[in-house]
Amino acid sequence: MFVLVNLKAYDVDPVEIATAARDVAEESGARIGVAPQAAHLPAVADTGVETWAQHVSAVEHGSHTGSTLAEAVADAGASGTLINHSEKRLKLADIDAAMDAAERAGLETCVCANNPDQVGAVAALGPDAVAVEPPELIGGDVSVASADPDIVEDAVAAANAVDDAVAVYCGAGVSTGEDVDAAGDLGAEGVLLASGVAKADDPRAVLEDLVSPL
Numbered sequence: 358m359f360v361l362v363n364l365k366a367y368d369v370d371p372v373e374i375a376t377a378a379r380d381v382a383e384e385s386g387a388r389i390g391v392a393p394q395a396a397h398l399p400a401v402a403d404t405g406v407e408t409w410a411q412h413v414s415a416v417e418h419g420s421h422t423g424s425t426l427a428e429a430v431a432d433a434g435a436s437g438t439l440i441n442h443s444e445k446r447l448k449l450a451d452i453d454a455a456m457d458a459a460e461r462a463g464l465e466t467c468v469c470a471n472n473p474d475q476v477g478a479v480a481a482l483g484p485d486a487v488a489v490e491p492p493e494l495i496g497g498d499v500s501v502a503s504a505d506p507d508i509v510e511d512a513v514a515a516a517n518a519v520d521d522a523v524a525v526y527c528g529a530g531v532s533t534g535e536d537v538d539a540a541g542d543l544g545a546e547g548v549l550l551a552s553g554v555a556k557a558d559d560p561r562a563v564l565e566d567l568v569s570p571l
């Protein structure tokens with residue numbers, strides 16, 4: 358199971374969380390990634406943790422002020438990127454172009470989707486992974502695996518029907534090892550989470566708990 362921690366725009370110390378994630382990954386052998394703000398990518402990558410971008414734009418080098426260029430993200434130390442997060446949604450054509458940009462830059466891709474139908478649609482574009490996240494559960498206290506297990510199983514089925522090489526992650530409300538375990542039981546190969554770590558008093562303890570069943 359991959360545990361991918363998205364720091365969104367939370368008021369956190371990204372290096373402190375990245376350092377904790379690196380240590381917990383090393384101690385447990387679990388795969389943990391951290392996706393900070395784009396400006397924090399180099400500092401987070403310098404800790405040695407697996408570093409992801411939260412977004413890349415559907416652009417190449419050129420006159421694209423304000424964009425997040427995939428090549429710049431890779432130069433900053435990221436090895437992967439989220440695309441189409443529920444809080445940064447794109448049109449299908451732009452998801453496709455952002456994936457092209459990520460692949461051009463050598464970034465692993467995880468395309469987010471709200472439901473199994475969208476999972477099937479974006480799986481057809483050939484990302485490395487898709488992450489299903491019901492928007493109404495994002496930021497809440499109840500894990501998607503408990504609140505809506507069917508959506509995870511249906512997302513796995515939808516992705517497999519299109520391309521069984523595409524890994525399926527799930528997210529929203531994940532904050533404990535029990536949640537990670539339940540997600541795995543439903544067929545997910547990873548979890549995408551944010552507030553459970555970013556808003557915790559002790560992020561390292563949460564990370565330790567998250568990987569405890571792995």
Ligand SMILES: O=C[C@H](O)COP(=O)(O)O
Nearest residue numbers: 363496529530550551552
């Ligand atoms: O990127 C992470 C997801 O939106 C889940 O966020 P959450 O763990 O705060 O529910």
